[in-house]
Structure formats: structure tokens, C-alpha cells
Amino acid sequence: MRRIFIIAILVFLSSSVLYGQKTVENQIKKIYELALTQGKSYQWLDHLANRIGGRLSGSLNSELSIQWAEEQLLEMGYDQIWFQDVMVPKWVRGNYEYASFETQPGSSISVDVCALGGSIGTSIFGLEAPVVEVKSFEELENLGQQNVEGKFVFYNKPMPPERISPLDAYRATVQHRTQGAYRAAKLGAVGTIVRSLTMTQDDFPHTGNMSYQDLANRDRIPATAISTNGANLLSSMLKLNPDLVFYLKQNCKNYPEVLSHNIIVEVKGSEYPDQIIVFGGHLDSWDLGDGAHDDGAGVVQSMDVLHLFQLLDYKPKRTLRLVLWTNEENGLKGARTYAQEAREKDENHIFAIESDAGGFSPRGFTFEATDEQFEKLQSWQSYFYPYYADRFVRDGSSPDVVPLRNGTTVLAGLRPDLQRYFEFHHAANDTFDKVNKRELALGAATLASIVYLVDQFGI
Amino acid sequence: MRRIFIIAILVFLSSSVLYGQKTVENQIKKIYELALTQGKSYQWLDHLANRIGGRLSGSLNSELSIQWAEEQLLEMGYDQIWFQDVMVPKWVRGNYEYASFETQPGSSISVDVCALGGSIGTSIFGLEAPVVEVKSFEELENLGQQNVEGKFVFYNKPMPPERISPLDAYRATVQHRTQGAYRAAKLGAVGTIVRSLTMTQDDFPHTGNMSYQDLANRDRIPATAISTNGANLLSSMLKLNPDLVFYLKQNCKNYPEVLSHNIIVEVKGSEYPDQIIVFGGHLDSWDLGDGAHDDGAGVVQSMDVLHLFQLLDYKPKRTLRLVLWTNEENGLKGARTYAQEAREKDENHIFAIESDAGGFSPRGFTFEATDEQFEKLQSWQSYFYPYYADRFVRDGSSPDVVPLRNGTTVLAGLRPDLQRYFEFHHAANDTFDKVNKRELALGAATLASIVYLVDQFGI
Numbered sequence: 001m002r003r004i005f006i007i008a009i010l011v012f013l014s015s016s017v018l019y020g021q022k023t024v025e026n027q028i029k030k031i032y033e034l035a036l037t038q039g040k041s042y043q044w045l046d047h048l049a050n051r052i053g054g055r056l057s058g059s060l061n062s063e064l065s066i067q068w069a070e071e072q073l074l075e076m077g078y079d080q081i082w083f084q085d086v087m088v089p090k091w092v093r094g095n096y097e098y099a100s101f102e103t104q105p106g107s108s109i110s111v112d113v114c115a116l117g118g119s120i121g122t123s124i125f126g127l128e129a130p131v132v133e134v135k136s137f138e139e140l141e142n143l144g145q146q147n148v149e150g151k152f153v154f155y156n157k158p159m160p161p162e163r164i165s166p167l168d169a170y171r172a173t174v175q176h177r178t179q180g181a182y183r184a185a186k187l188g189a190v191g192t193i194v195r196s197l198t199m200t201q202d203d204f205p206h207t208g209n210m211s212y213q214d215l216a217n218r219d220r221i222p223a224t225a226i227s228t229n230g231a232n233l234l235s236s237m238l239k240l241n242p243d244l245v246f247y248l249k250q251n252c253k254n255y256p257e258v259l260s261h262n263i264i265v266e267v268k269g270s271e272y273p274d275q276i277i278v279f280g281g282h283l284d285s286w287d288l289g290d291g292a293h294d295d296g297a298g299v300v301q302s303m304d305v306l307h308l309f310q311l312l313d314y315k316p317k318r319t320l321r322l323v324l325w326t327n328e329e330n331g332l333k334g335a336r337t338y339a340q341e342a343r344e345k346d347e348n349h350i351f352a353i354e355s356d357a358g359g360f361s362p363r364g365f366t367f368e369a370t371d372e373q374f375e376k377l378q379s380w381q382s383y384f385y386p387y388y389a390d391r392f393v394r395d396g397s398s399p400d401v402v403p404l405r406n407g408t409t410v411l412a413g414l415r416p417d418l419q420r421y422f423e424f425h426h427a428a429n430d431t432f433d434k435v436n437k438r439e440l441a442l443g444a445a446t447l448a449s450i451v452y453l454v455d456q457f458g459i
Numbered sequence: 460m461r462r463i464f465i466i467a468i469l470v471f472l473s474s475s476v477l478y479g480q481k482t483v484e485n486q487i488k489k490i491y492e493l494a495l496t497q498g499k500s501y502q503w504l505d506h507l508a509n510r511i512g513g514r515l516s517g518s519l520n521s522e523l524s525i526q527w528a529e530e531q532l533l534e535m536g537y538d539q540i541w542f543q544d545v546m547v548p549k550w551v552r553g554n555y556e557y558a559s560f561e562t563q564p565g566s567s568i569s570v571d572v573c574a575l576g577g578s579i580g581t582s583i584f585g586l587e588a589p590v591v592e593v594k595s596f597e598e599l600e601n602l603g604q605q606n607v608e609g610k611f612v613f614y615n616k617p618m619p620p621e622r623i624s625p626l627d628a629y630r631a632t633v634q635h636r637t638q639g640a641y642r643a644a645k646l647g648a649v650g651t652i653v654r655s656l657t658m659t660q661d662d663f664p665h666t667g668n669m670s671y672q673d674l675a676n677r678d679r680i681p682a683t684a685i686s687t688n689g690a691n692l693l694s695s696m697l698k699l700n701p702d703l704v705f706y707l708k709q710n711c712k713n714y715p716e717v718l719s720h721n722i723i724v725e726v727k728g729s730e731y732p733d734q735i736i737v738f739g740g741h742l743d744s745w746d747l748g749d750g751a752h753d754d755g756a757g758v759v760q761s762m763d764v765l766h767l768f769q770l771l772d773y774k775p776k777r778t779l780r781l782v783l784w785t786n787e788e789n790g791l792k793g794a795r796t797y798a799q800e801a802r803e804k805d806e807n808h809i810f811a812i813e814s815d816a817g818g819f820s821p822r823g824f825t826f827e828a829t830d831e832q833f834e835k836l837q838s839w840q841s842y843f844y845p846y847y848a849d850r851f852v853r854d855g856s857s858p859d860v861v862p863l864r865n866g867t868t869v870l871a872g873l874r875p876d877l878q879r880y881f882e883f884h885h886a887a888n889d890t891f892d893k894v895n896k897r898e899l900a901l902g903a904a905t906l907a908s909i910v911y912l913v914d915q916f917g918i
Binding site: 032033036037161162164166199200361363386387388391417419420423436437438439442 | 495620845876895897
């Protein structure tokens, strides 16, 4: 009798677990189906990329995009939209950037370059100097001041193609873009030319942030990115003529900081309003393309999370907060301001996720979490199997959630397929037509589903 | 003492298992790295798609592509290239296909259409008739002869967007293309218009095979595909004017069968030469685009398997056979001929895999296998984890290996990400620029790795 009783209890318990699991599965299935049939990501991205376009923080377009996001959120019925003031750097590309070098006496060829974000310009006459090519900082240091002084340093290390993850390959080379000018200037270089961070051979130069760190203004040197085709050509010509003279002219400029904003929308939780779940993307982008993948995709997917929950008439238990950060690309001031205010108010963020790796087919997530937290997250992995998005890895997070790191908040990133990402990253071809509607929608659904799970079950 | 001995043996055994596993892991790592750095898939595809282009079996381009493949294989050092004679249908699109309908009295609009493969043409005056729109065969049957006779049947069922796998969505609607004309003709229709099988809204009509089955020649009716934009427009106009008259003119034509060929290269196994492992793709494609994804990708990836093994100086234990089939698109005669000859010679095929789902990021494989075989396959799944290609599913196989089905041969397909595939499938935009070099190379490596595993360990 007792045994039967125990069995009955076990059957009851396991069926209720199964029932719960089934409910969750069904809810997630609905999220994906709604995203694919009624999601708004694609039409929103069409506007953001095609009507507004590139929107570097501090620019007019950045302000237009913030206004646009507000309008969309108001239209969705959120009348409590919170603007968070953020002072951001104002860097302007200027109206020319041009580079060329002699291929034979009397004949020169121009190559595609773009100033790195934060770089100073050249004089209006441009800058002419010989070139020294290096593949690493070690090689640069070994060359020493006597071989570098008065020259352009040409960082020509390709992203290593044998890496399976293009992000790993990016991390292995990005230091030349971020620190290259600083290091070269210390040795007396007059400028830097950095091979574009893409694994594709083409004519698009890829911009991105750089920093002069503690260099005095008078010691700063112009930094430019050259397309991979341009880099290969320059490298070949240097082998033929090591004394080749490179000419660079760009009139980008840094101005005093200006006011920008994060946009925040909050939906109060019914059971645990003090537990905050953040999801978002960064509304700013580089100026060359339309910021479709980086990070228009993340912005519209995050907005779509709210839209999908509205369609489901879903009332969260915990407090959901959509954050559209400003200034991710050249300062991270938006993310820092958000995190600082959260600390000052002693807010309890349990989970923060950003979508900032392009609008491609989702493959899963990256998490920064304790072992215990990660174990709980992994128990949800199978829910993502039907959607090919069940790759859960522990890895560094998306930039805008990193300032929230405190050892207890779980930080996460949506992780899409990355093979094509760097083809468009920070370049003029990061445009709407490179985004596939279904892939974008599946990413929105994946984001919504993890938010739903954290909301339901905590962490 | 005895215990120590047993422990020593266990340590030895487990370390040798670990050693074996490590060797396999390293070999697969090498395959992927070589594919990404020295793979030939992309440059081969450039030639096949851009220099040769669309290559419907029975056409001059099809012959040119067979010649080209032979040249490449000869250049790789294979002097024993086996051509297998295959009689294939010869269908020619002709030099015009045109459709239009009246939008208001005196004003008409043309829409993008393309004849379905195998369809007859209209008279040189074209064909004018009213249109009846249906979403299913059931709806068609319910309408009955009185509502269908003398009309175009317009199959306007979209691929269901809520399906996660576009292949499932394709399978749910493809019958309108393949059997639509047959069913409509039985009810007295004069022609059929089929909504293109893509989930994208655009102006590309997508062709594909259709069959009149046992219909007498005199009862056959022209079948055409209309772009999704065209289908939506036609459907809207039909709501405004159910009596709208549709005009279709196409001069495609069926000719007597002609000779084509499968191409086969064999590398004899050193230990089990009687066990044959087949891998390949189909060299024919539709005529509208350049057959870059379908199935140029599969062809060059399969050729690359041999190339990668050469780079590794890998000597197979079992017999490897590269097969480039002809006539997959409109008859499957190549695959049937290959399988029939294999049966006649009583060959022992242990494994046959085709890559025929586009050159996108690989996600894993589909297998047709017994439970026991699938268990063994699954024991290899973790080898593919680092490459994001560890999704092993039991599903129908790629078309060209299906005729080898005998209950013991494992049939398989390379399964890439499919979200973008039907955007290009059988349409004029299936061109080289839609293929990403790294994604294509990763597919080749995935294919090579499964062939390597089957060769090493049997099945």
C-alpha cells in the first residue's frame, strides 16, 4: 500500500514536472512562431538602416535614431520611457580620406582607407612618409625607434583564417587597431595603417575604435584602416620597393563631448519586482555603413522581445527592462552610465543580455555565470534544441553588459552564426540587404525565450 | 598485486582509447584548418558558377561542366576517371516567357514568371484565360470541373513561415509544383500558375521539376511559376476582379533524351577495398541562375574532400568514391543509373553521402540508418562540436543517394543552415556572390571529416 502511495506520488510529481516542461516548450514554440510570422524586427531594421542609416553617437543621426526608437515604443503603448543622460565623445570623419602610393616613378595608385574612430586628421596637405610593415607589436619593438621614426607603421597581420570562430580571430588581431597608433607613436612613427579586420578579400576598409591612451596631444599620429585588397597590394609593392612613399590625407576630428542618451523601458514584475532582467542592444553604430548588423539587429530584436510578449499577453513575474545603449562603438559611456546608476540605486540585476553579434541565425548564448548559475542555465538548453540555438558557452559577454559585472548578475550575449559577421563589421557594406528576415526573427525569438525562462524561473 | 595489475591494464586501455580519440580529434582539426586555409572549394565554385553557369542536364553547359570536372580531377593526378553513361531528358526553356493581366480596362501589368522544368509551352499566340486561385488540392477538388474548366489554376499556398526548418516548409508545399499541372489538367484547366517556393518577398520566379505523370500529350497544359511579389499582386487583383484574364506565353519544349554522364573517381582502400564509401554532389543545375548553391557547392566540396586528403597524404582503408551525378534536377537518372550498376556489380556500399542543401554554415548531417548504425554514428557526434556541426538527425537523405537504399547502406546528407537556402533555390539569384567562402570551406571539412571517420572505423 505504502509502495503504491509512493509510486502514485512519483507519477504525480513527474507528470507535473512533465506538464511544466510541456508548458514551457509550448510557450517557447509560440514565441518562435510569432517572431517568424508577426515579428517586427525586419520592418524596424528597414527603417533604422535605410531611413536613418549610420548613427555614430554624438551625431545628428544618433539623435534621430533615439527619437525614432522613442516613437516606436510610445506607439507600442509604453508611456514611461526613461532617457538616461550620457556625455559621449564627438568624433567626426570629415569630408575626405584618401591614400595612395607610387607604383613606379611618375605613376601612383590610390587605395581604399578610412580613418579609425578617434584618430586625428593629417594636415590639409596630407602626410607623406615611407612605410615599415609589421605583423606584431613584438616585431615593432624589435625594429626599435631607429627603424620606425618618421615612418608609417603598417600593421598587416591578417585575422588567422584557420580559427573556426571569426570572433577568436578578431580578438587575436584587434589590438593593432586599438593600440597600434599609441605603440607606434612611442617609437616616433608619423602615422599607422592597419589592415582591415575582415577575413574577406575586398575593397572595403573597416573602421573601429582606437585610443591614444596617455599620449599628449602633440604626440598623437593619424591612424587609418586599409582594405584587405589594399593591404595585400601595399605589402607586395613594399617587397619590390622598400623605400616606397605612402601618402595619407584625412580630416577627421575630435570635438568636445556632447549629450546623448540611453533609452530604457521598464515592465514591472508582478511577483518579484525588485529582480531586474535587462535585455538590449546599442543604438549607436559606425558611420560608414547603415549599422544594420552592428547593432541595428540587436536593437530591433530587443524591441521585438517586448512586442512578442505583448502578442502573447505575457505578464512578467520579474521586472523586465529594455535598454538601448548609446556610444558602444567609441567609448562605452552609455553602458558605464547605466551600470553606475544601477549601482547607485542598489538595483538587483539578476540577468543582463545584449544582442550585439549580428542578425544571423542564432546558435545559442554566451554566459558569464557562476558554476551553479551555469548549471541552471544548462537545464534550459534542450528548450532551444528545436531552434538550432542550443549552444551554451561560457565566454566573455557583449560589451554593454560588462559594466554590470559584479559576480552575481548573470551576463550574457546572444550568439548567432559568426562566419559572415566580419565581412560587414564596421564597414560601408553593413547594410540592410545583408540581413535575412528569418535569421533576424529567429534571433529575436531566441532572445525573448531566454528572457522568458529567466523571468519564469529566476536564476 | 592482482588488483594493481588490473588497474595497470585499465589505465593502459583507457589511455590508448584516449590516445585514439586524441588522434582522431587532431586529424579532424587538421582537416578543418586545411579547408579554411588551402581548400579549393571557393575557387572551383568561382569557375563553375561564373565561367560555366547554369547547367541543366542535356545542355551544352552541362557537358562543359563535366569536361571541366574531368580536367580538375586529372590535374589532381587521378588518371582513372570513370564516365557512366546516362540518358537524360532534354528540356529547353526557349527564348521567351511572359505573363501579364489586366489591372483596369485598357491597362495591364506584367509579372515575373518562369516555366517549370518539363512543362510544355503555350501556342505562339500565348494563352489567355480566367484564373481560379486555390491553396490546396482539396480546395481544387472541391471546386470541381465546373469551376476549373477552361481556366488557369493558381496555386497560391505560401511556404508556411512558422516552420523553423525551411525544408519542412518546402516539403509542405512542393506538391503544387510537382503535381499541380497534372491535377488541374484532370479537371479541365488550361494552365497552372504556381507561387514560387521561397519565403522571401521578391521578384524572382523559382523553377523546379514538374511531371505530367500518365497524362496523354494532348491533355498536357503549360505550367509556370510566379514570383512571390507577382503572386501577391495577382491574388489581390483577383479579389477586386474575379473575372480577371491572365495571359501566359512561354516556348519551352521537351526533346528526345540525350546522353549525359556521371563522373566517378575511385581511391582503392588498403585494408577493406570491397567496402565502398560514396560522397558527391550533382553537377547539373537549373538553368536560371548559376547553380552556385544548388549544387555547385556540393560538387566542389566533394572534390575538395579528395584534395584535403591529398594535402594530408591520407591513405584510405576503405574504397573512397567521388561521384558527381548528372540529372538530379529533372529526372534523377544519374543517381538511378549509378545505383543500378552498383546493384548489378553486387558492390558493397557501406556509406553514401551527398552535399545538396547549399553552401551555408554546416550544422551536421541527416542519416538514414538502422538503430545500431545510428548509435555508432552518434558516438562521433562530439568530434563535430568544435565546428558547430554536431547536429545528427535521422531524416530523409539527399536525392542522389536515395536509389542506393537497401536497408544496410547508411545514406546521409550534409546539413547546412537552411534559413537562406530557398531565397536562391532554383532561381536566377543562385549566384556565386551568395556563397560565403568560409561557410563553403567549413562544409567541405565537415564532409571530409565524416568520410574520414567512416573510413577509419567502418559502420
